[in-house]
């Protein structure tokens with residue numbers, strides 16, 4: 458029996474509620490395909506920080522290195538400032554394991570209410586590739602005269618030719634593989650950010666020359682946000698910096714029905730390190746503890762994990778079960794207008810997976 462070792466970090470808030478559903482679904486699909494998932498849970502996150510002073514142990518990356526993949530929930534808790542929790546857990550993993558390509562698909566499933574008028578199922582079908590290791594998230598900067606009227610804060614965005622080139626190339630390869638509109642849209646704000654983002658734009662044009670079969674366009678981020686709402690059906694593969702990719706994918710999630718349906722894959726495409734799979738949503742302290750968080754973003758992230766591990770058939774089974782549940786419009790959490798609990802939705806996916814011939 459093929460065994461996959463999965464490091465699991467539920468993290469904070471609803472991360473702790475949705476991750477058990479993701480594991481449950483992986484186990485169910487494993488039974489169907491003769492796959493064994495050995496899960497190792499790590500209690501890292503804000504509670505861990507409050508008792509130890511760090512979000513994860515110093516040797517956390519060494520511990521995770523030997524796993525085949527990482528399943529991550531969410532990070533963030535009102536008890537601790539977000540920049541501490543984010544920079545203490547998730548960002549060091551993304552950077553430390555060189556997970557430079559973050560795939561974030563947005564798809565409008567049948568049965569899911571769309572806030573945009575007149576959109577049909579499948580009409581929104583785009584994928585944002587978010588640069589995941591540098592850009593505006595680089596931990597470079599500082600304060601002087603902290604807390605005084607003279608306080609100064611400097612925050613530096615980092616764009617390297619290598620960093621831009623590899624993520625842009627990844628986007629082009631994906632557009633070829635998807636074989637849909639064969640369009641790659643690059644998003645920057647190079648009229649204002651005249652150094653780093655000009656380097657990005659130039660690199661985009663250079664890489665594009667190697668892909669004559671793929672159409673290209675470059676948009677400023679404000680225009681891209683507008684078009685995500687006005688004509689999302691236009692897009693295929695979108696490649697953007699760390700911050701812009703993050704912002705665009707919240708729009709992508711909400712126009713396709715809910716943050717609770719948006720999965721992501723933080724990939725080290727060369728497979729030198731484990732890749733990490735997580736819902737796009739955060740820890741949602743406003744609903745944590747009610748048992749109503751939508752687990753489908755996590756379940757679809759588990760599906761992306763299986764795809765990356767080469768278990769395409771198992772991945773398709775999860776995708777099919779999710780599609781069916783959404784299309785039936787019966788069992789759904791409140792974000793989609795239903796009354797089901799997190800566990801009930803997870804159970805429904807498991808049941809479908811177990812029954813499907």
Ligand code: GGG
Pocket residue numbers: 529530531532533543703735736737738739740
């Ligand atoms: N599951 C993703 C998560 O916990 N996100 C919290 C967050 O605010 N992340 C910021 C980011 O990914 O840039």
